[in-house]
Structures are given as structure tokens and as C-alpha cells.
Amino acid sequence: MNFTVPNLLPAAPEIFLLIMVSVVLVVDLFLPQRLRHVSYALSQLTLLGCALLTLNVGYLTEGQIAYTFSNMFVADLMAHVLKLGAYIAVSTALVYSRAYLADRGLWSGEFFALVLFALMGMMVMISANHFLTLYLGLELLSLSLYSLVALNRDSALSTEAAMKYFVLGALASGLLLYGMSMIYGATGTLDISQVAKSIASANPNKTVLSFGLVFLVSGMAFKLGVVPFHMWIPDVYHGAPTAMTLLIGSAPKLAAFAMAMRLLVNGLLDLAVDWQQMLVIMSVLSMALGNLAAIAQTNIKRMLAYSTISHMGFMLLGLLAGVVNGNWLNAADAYSAAMFYVVVYVLTTLGSFGMVMLLSRAGFEAENLDDFRGLNARNPWYAFIMLLLMFSLAGVPPTVGFYAKLSVLQPLLAADMAWLAVAAVLFSLIGAFYYLRIVKLMYFDEPTDTAPIAPSLDMSVLMSVNGLAVLALGVMPQSLMALCYISIKSL
Numbered sequence: 001m002n003f004t005v006p007n008l009l010p011a012a013p014e015i016f017l018l019i020m021v022s023v024v025l026v027v028d029l030f031l032p033q034r035l036r037h038v039s040y041a042l043s044q045l046t047l048l049g050c051a052l053l054t055l056n057v058g059y060l061t062e063g064q065i066a067y068t069f070s071n072m073f074v075a076d077l078m079a080h081v082l083k084l085g086a087y088i089a090v091s092t093a094l095v096y097s098r099a100y101l102a103d104r105g106l107w108s109g110e111f112f113a114l115v116l117f118a119l120m121g122m123m124v125m126i127s128a129n130h131f132l133t134l135y136l137g138l139e140l141l142s143l144s145l146y147s148l149v150a151l152n153r154d155s156a157l158s159t160e161a162a163m164k165y166f167v168l169g170a171l172a173s174g175l176l177l178y179g180m181s182m183i184y185g186a187t188g189t190l191d192i193s194q195v196a197k198s199i200a201s202a203n204p205n206k207t208v209l210s211f212g213l214v215f216l217v218s219g220m221a222f223k224l225g226v227v228p229f230h231m232w233i234p235d236v237y238h239g240a241p242t243a244m245t246l247l248i249g250s251a252p253k254l255a256a257f258a259m260a261m262r263l264l265v266n267g268l269l270d271l272a273v274d275w276q277q278m279l280v281i282m283s284v285l286s287m288a289l290g291n292l293a294a295i296a297q298t299n300i301k302r303m304l305a306y307s308t309i310s311h312m313g314f315m316l317l318g319l320l321a322g323v324v325n326g327n328w329l330n331a332a333d334a335y336s337a338a339m340f341y342v343v344v345y346v347l348t349t350l351g352s353f354g355m356v357m358l359l360s361r362a363g364f365e366a367e368n369l370d371d372f373r374g375l376n377a378r379n380p381w382y383a384f385i386m387l388l389l390m391f392s393l394a395g396v397p398p399t400v401g402f403y404a405k406l407s408v409l410q411p412l413l414a415a416d417m418a419w420l421a422v423a424a425v426l427f428s429l430i431g432a433f434y435y436l437r438i439v440k441l442m443y444f445d446e447p448t449d450t451a452p453i454a455p456s457l458d459m460s461v462l463m464s465v466n467g468l469a470v471l472a473l474g475v476m477p478q479s480l481m482a483l484c485y486i487s488i489k490s491l
Helices: 009-029 037-060 077-103 109-126 131-149 156-187 192-201 206-224 232-239 242-248 251-267 269-295 300-320 331-359 380-394 400-414 418-444 457-475 478-489
Strands: 066-068 073-075
Touching: 009 037, 009 066, 009 073, 009 109, 037 077, 037 109, 073 077, 077 109, 077 242, 077 251, 077 331, 077 457, 077 478, 109 131, 109 251, 131 156, 131 242, 131 251, 156 192, 156 206, 156 232, 192 251, 192 269, 206 251, 206 269, 206 300, 232 242, 232 300, 242 251, 242 331, 251 269, 251 300, 251 331, 269 300, 269 418, 300 331, 300 400, 300 418, 331 380, 331 400, 331 457, 331 478, 380 400, 380 418, 380 457, 400 418, 400 457, 400 478
Parallel strands: none
Antiparallel strands: 066 073
């Protein structure tokens, strides 16, 4: 039996990350609590190393698509960009979480290991070109997140949230596996590229293919958190420690977007007529339920959870506008708009949950909307940062959220789906209410809490950069838009 050594270059960041997770685990065993910053520094250096390796892979492959491990793993420009986004999101989450977790006794080695394993799962998902690779990445990510949600073992709320997440996640994984098995039965392959060729040329059984597609889209919708597979989001966001909520609500969305692109666009584009109809229904329901339910919330984590549902519904608008009546001319614009939207959403979510942790302290969780009352009187700078973040989520110019929404609406109009664009704008207007309510509380109400806000220097600087990035990208969104467009165009 001849064994051919695969080309390891495309997977160099994943290999490096796996080695470094093992190093962090072993080193942390011998560290006392007072030296926990060593594990933190190692984790940040790991992320930096992964970023440099990803840039190096992109440079050495000259931006071309590179396959390895018998075409099960792909390194292309979209994968490089999304991985770099994931590194930045995870690194930012670690900085924001440090003081919060230390105050609650959760600043431990298992936190770093689980976060890095979750990142490993995201990276495998982003580069998957095979159903099995995709499923392995998804399960590695999911199992790490389940454990992170339950990390605070003394909290009944966290344990309950982790159980709900685990049970519903297992159900979604089953749906996804069943869908993959049916598509395998119809096409005879698990390779995503070969699935596309088989559907285009071999005339497979349409009935089996359609059923498989339904299950596949259902499993994917759970990971995105869109209606009717949204049930876990409010409870998990609320029950998990805020540091874990920040992680769940940010970087995994990039991996979920990549999963949607690999499955629907790379593998099942010839079935676009079928899956677009499903996405239309899920998108409208998500925007409706997310925005209407968020208005009734008094807990900011639950409010942002329903906001996530509405934003993921909005992102689906880009995915469903790519192919119109068999015409693919709109595809690159639509899919790049969806990618731009999800990147902007992750950036804004990092800042929003970061602000919640900034206002929290030992023995106090700043989870209620009333905790933001009079923030301008307590600290005008952080009130301004929060205002920028809320404006971006609401889609108010000149923040980048406005251009993200606009970029998604343009492909809809080009695809003769004006009614869907009108619905999206109406739901966005409804959603603006609960974002602007926080601005009103910060600037026009008296503070109920007078405790000083004194974050660490690194968190203060990063929070300021995060907020100002939302404004700067709103003023000059062209470079990020162009990067997303080139990434999608290269697929």
C-alpha cells in the first residue's frame, strides 16, 4: 500500500494551532493561579502565529485555490480572510474577558484550551471541502462551546443553558448528518466539489436530493440561529457568562457563513431555486421575530440575542439574491455583500458585549438595560463608544452598519425582490427602537450606579479602537467591501 504524503502547507495554521493548544494545556498544568497570565500570553502568541502562517499560505499560493488531504481541505482567499477575522475576534474576546473571568474565578487553563479548540473547529469548517471535514470542524466547535457555557459549574443558570444548547445542538447535528447521507445516496460522493459536478451532469434522484437539502439547510440554520431554529439563542446568551456569550456571538458566525457558502454555493448551486425559497421564509421570519421580541426585553444579553436572530436573517438576504432564474451574474455581488455583513456584525457584537463586561465588576453583572442609565454622566467616552455600536447595529449612518445593510439590499433590488427589500427596511426601522432606547438611557436618564469605571489599559484601548473602527469603516467602507468581493470572486 503506497502512502502519499499530503501537501501540509495549506493546513499549516491548523497544524500550528493544534501543537500550541497542546503546549498551553501542558504548561498550564504547572502554573499557579498568580502566573495565569503566562497561559494568556501563550494563547495570544498562538493567534498571532496563526495569522502570520495564514498570510504566508496566501502569499505562497499566490491567492490561488490549494487543495490537500485528498481534496477534503481547501485553502482559498475566502478561507484566509475569514480565518484572519476569526483570529482577531478570538484575540479581542480574550482581552475583553480577562478581568471579567478573573473576578469570577473562571480565568483558568481550561478556558484557554477550549477557546483555542473552538477556533480550531472554526478553521476546519472554513476550509472544509468535504462533508466529513465540515462535520468534524462543526462538532469540535460545538463541543468546545457547550463546555464553555457550562464552565461556571456553580451557576444553575449556566448549567441549564449548556444543557439546552447541547440537546438542541445534538438534534441539529443529526439533521445535518441525515441530510449529508441523503445527498451522498443521490450523488455517490461526499466531496463538495464532486457533489456539484454530479448534480450538474449525472441527473441524480431529485426527490432524495430535495429531502437531503431540507435537512442540510435545517442543520445550517441552527448554527446561524435563524427562525425556526433559533430557540437556543436567547437562553444560551442569557445563561452563559458574558465572556462566553461574547465568544458564541462573534467568531462562530464567520464559520457558519463559510459553512453556508461551502454547502449551498460550492456544492448545491444548481439547486438554488429550491434552497432560496427556504432562505426567503427563514429570513423574513427571523427579521420579524428577532426585532419584535427584542423590544420586550429588559435584559441586554437577551435583547442582543434576539438582535442576532434578526441580523442573521438580514445576512441571509445576500445569500438568497445570488442566483435569479438561473442567472448567476448577480452572485459575486450578493455573496460578497453577505460576507461584508457578517464581518461587520462580528465587529459590532464584540464591542457590544465588551461594553457589558466593561460595566460589570466582581459581584455585579451589568446585564439589565437600566445599568446603562446615565452612562454619559459617569464616563462620556464609553457612552460615545456604546452609541457608535448601537447606531451600527441599528444601521444609522455614518456607521458601518448602515453600509452593511445597504450592500445587502442592493442585490435584492437587482434580483427583482423589491418586496423583500421593503420588508427588510421596515423590520430595520422597528429594530432601531430598541437600540436607540439604550442611547436614550445613557444620555437622558440619571445614573442608578455611581461605581467608577476603571478597566485595564489594554481593554480600554481595544474598546476605543473597536468603537472607532465602526465609525472609520462607515466613512471608508470600500477597502473591506473590495476584500470581500475579491474573496468571493476567487471561489
